Amino acid sequence: MANLQFDLVSPERRLAQVQATEVQIPGADGDMTAMADHAPTITTLRPGVLTVVHSGGSDAYVVSGGFAEITATGVSVLAEQALPQAEVTQDIYDQMVEDAKAAYGRAQETFKNEPGPVDDAAKLLSDMVAIGGHIGLTAKT
Amino acid sequence: MPNLKDLKNRIASVKSTRKITKAMQMVAAAKLRRAQDAAESSRPYTERFNAVMAGLAAGSAGSEAAPKLLSGTGSDQVQLLIVMTAERGLCGGFNGNIAKLAKAHAAKLLAEGKTVKVLTVGKKGRDAIKRDLGDHFVGHVDLSAVKRLGYADAQGIAKDVLARFDGEEFDVATIFFARFENVVTQHPTAQQIIPAKFETTEDAEATLYDYEPSEEEILADLLPRGVATAIFSALLENAASEQGARMSAMDNATRNAGEMIDKLTIQYNRSRQAVITNELIEIISGAEAL
Numbered sequence: 001m002a003n004l005q006f007d008l009v010s011p012e013r014r015l016a017q018v019q020a021t022e023v024q025i026p027g028a029d030g031d032m033t034a035m036a037d038h039a040p041t042i043t044t045l046r047p048g049v050l051t052v053v054h055s056g057g058s059d060a061y062v063v064s065g066g067f068a069e070i071t072a073t074g075v076s077v078l079a080e081q082a083l084p085q086a087e088v089t090q091d092i093y094d095q096m097v098e099d100a101k102a103a104y105g106r107a108q109e110t111f112k113n114e115p116g117p118v119d120d121a122a123k124l125l126s127d128m129v130a131i132g133g134h135i136g137l138t139a140k141t
Numbered sequence: 142m143p144n145l146k147d148l149k150n151r152i153a154s155v156k157s158t159r160k161i162t163k164a165m166q167m168v169a170a171a172k173l174r175r176a177q178d179a180a181e182s183s184r185p186y187t188e189r190f191n192a193v194m195a196g197l198a199a200g201s202a203g204s205e206a207a208p209k210l211l212s213g214t215g216s217d218q219v220q221l222l223i224v225m226t227a228e229r230g231l232c233g234g235f236n237g238n239i240a241k242l243a244k245a246h247a248a249k250l251l252a253e254g255k256t257v258k259v260l261t262v263g264k265k266g267r268d269a270i271k272r273d274l275g276d277h278f279v280g281h282v283d284l285s286a287v288k289r290l291g292y293a294d295a296q297g298i299a300k301d302v303l304a305r306f307d308g309e310e311f312d313v314a315t316i317f318f319a320r321f322e323n324v325v326t327q328h329p330t331a332q333q334i335i336p337a338k339f340e341t342t343e344d345a346e347a348t349l350y351d352y353e354p355s356e357e358e359i360l361a362d363l364l365p366r367g368v369a370t371a372i373f374s375a376l377l378e379n380a381a382s383e384q385g386a387r388m389s390a391m392d393n394a395t396r397n398a399g400e401m402i403d404k405l406t407i408q409y410n411r412s413r414q415a416v417i418t419n420e421l422i423e424i425i426s427g428a429e430a431l
Binding site for chain 1 (some may be wrong): 179182183185186187189190195197208291295349350352353354359362363366370375390391
């Protein structure tokens, strides 16, 4: 099977650079799987779990947003914040949920009469909570 | 001629100064390596990001619906200067050079009748331009408590800047920082971040992308991140430059202290010899008189 070059970079470091067979991306408009010869696409990410399947097995990363650039030969994911799933402890996850909650609270205050930003923040929060289900952690309520 | 005791004290004091500058130089060298690593590992992100942004921006440039962060507010009357310097001194001309560039830029804008606002990042630069531009200060970001620069720090600054932009406090924002070239060379640089400018690489093959969600939405989502990314890479460059500048400044200081110690030691030996000769003359002439 044809491979594609997978890069996962965050502003602080490069997390992964492997030859992958498929990459499952949590896109803003829905999950998608990229394989070789995918149509060139740029999509924003929602907080979620990104899975890379390569010859040595598969890796999962928790990403908190950013965007992905998919071409026929490769996938570059530019994540705002990304961690290998194994490194996400309950503490880190709590912090992420906490941040999302704070952002939601701020949005509610600043944009009282504009539903747009408030809905976005609410979606961010629910995405964050949903990540917990995927990686076996629960959000504190 | 200073007496022997004074000279001795002087030599001891210069020696301890040399010890301090030597230690600072070595600390700076260790920190420089860390800062350079950090700057290097952020580079792939910045490069990919700018490449994608350049493509997107080229697509929507000139259209009516282009976001303000890209097209500007249609005016350049109010200019925000974000001056990034170090929190500490003793790093040669590093802070001074950035401050000088910012001052020259501000003077030019003021001469053109523009309104200038200054946001400072780092204590030293703030002190350096306070006398000339103190009236134009609108804010200050203190990073002295930050041990290791993270993306979150840049996001904090970006959030502040974007809030001011949304509040229509300024039209154009420019950041001032020193680009790291090597240990002895750092270039003070001015870079305009709002409205965003991207180097358009015309020769790159223009791939036609599908956009999900729409192109406009992605652009609106990414532009604020672009501000944070630009600030983050400027902060990292600055951190590396600061350590590089400090390292070479302290290297010079150590060498100067060494030269000074040699000179003082010679002077000390000469005057000690002069005292001995003097005493001998006194003894001999005393003996002859008998």
